Amino acid sequence: xxxxxxxxxxxxRKEGQNVTLSCEQNLNHDAMYWYRQDxxxxxxxxxxxxxxxxxxxxxxxxxxxxSREKKESFPLTVTSAQKNPTxxxxxxxxxxxxxxxxxxxxxxxxxxxxxxx
Amino acid sequence: xxxVEQDPGPLSVPEGAIVSLNCTYSNSAFQYFMWYRxxxxxxxxxxxxxxxxxxxxxxxxxxxxDKSSKYISLFIxxxxxxxxxxxxxxxxSSEYGNKLVFGAGTILRVKS
Numbered sequence: 001x002x003x004x005x006x007x008x009x010x011x012x013r014k015e016g017q018n019v020t021l022s023c024e025q026n027l028n029h030d031a032m033y034w035y036r037q038d039x040x041x042x043x044x045x046x047x048x049x050x051x052x053x054x055x056x057x058x059x060x061x062x063x064x065x066x067s068r069e070k071k072e073s074f075p076l077t078v079t080s081a082q083k084n085p086t087x088x089x090x091x092x093x094x095x096x097x098x099x100x101x102x103x104x105x106x107x108x109x110x111x112x113x114x115x116x117x
Numbered sequence: 118x119x120x121v122e123q124d125p126g127p128l129s130v131p132e133g134a135i136v137s138l139n140c141t142y143s144n145s146a147f148q149y150f151m152w153y154r155x156x157x158x159x160x161x162x163x164x165x166x167x168x169x170x171x172x173x174x175x176x177x178x179x180x181x182x183d184k185s186s187k188y189i190s191l192f193i194x195x196x197x198x199x200x201x202x203x204x205x206x207x208x209x210s211s212e213y214g215n216k217l218v219f220g221a222g223t224i225l226r227v228k229s
Contacts, residue, residue: 004160040125042205043161043221044221090160105151106217108160 023091123220
């Protein structure tokens with residue numbers, strides 16, 4: 001079955017530690033995204049990538065880093081510089097940047113919940 | 118002021134009721150309007166998509182866009198307990214490179 005796989009589902013981190021969240025897709029989509037979801041707030045874009053070896057900052061990129069070495073993979077590192085990292089993180093992909101092909105459809109993974117102890 | 122405002126709820130209705138979910142927005146440049154449904158502890162999935170103004174119907178769901186009022190709605194007819202979820206509105210425009218701006222989401226509970 002095609003889809004997006006995020007791991008781990010739950011992660012606990014001590015303050016001062018970096019952690020990496022995995023995101024893999026087998027939909028052959030060019031564009032991939034990382035969003036953060038907090039209670040009472042909408043999804044906020046952290047980083048996105050339209051093609052391999054290229055990515056752009058979203059609205060809340062500070063304290064995060066990404067890489068896009070393969071089309072299928074877009075890992076997110078939450079660094080110790082991120083002041084409030086406890087959140088639900090969602091990875092998504094699309095055929096192209098939302099709206100360009102008229103569908104706007106993002107396909108989401110099931111999310112990773114990060115808790116800082 | 119947020120670009121997209123959405124009442125977080127929770128909205129609780131009896132099974133069979135008509136549900137109305139709404140979002141308002143401030144940027145008149147938005148052209149693409151979407152509704153996503155998110156079940157608890159899952160990722161969102163696209164429910165409805167509308168370009169510019171007008172109505173779109175898909176089964177029990179109807180999406181409406183009123184660009185003059187900067188207001189979009191999702192109607193659910195004959196609501197079912199399986200409709201219980203968080204509903205997120207989202208919108209985009211070529212000005213933003215077509216990146217989506219999401220509302221906070223409305224929690225809907227349909228009681229059997």
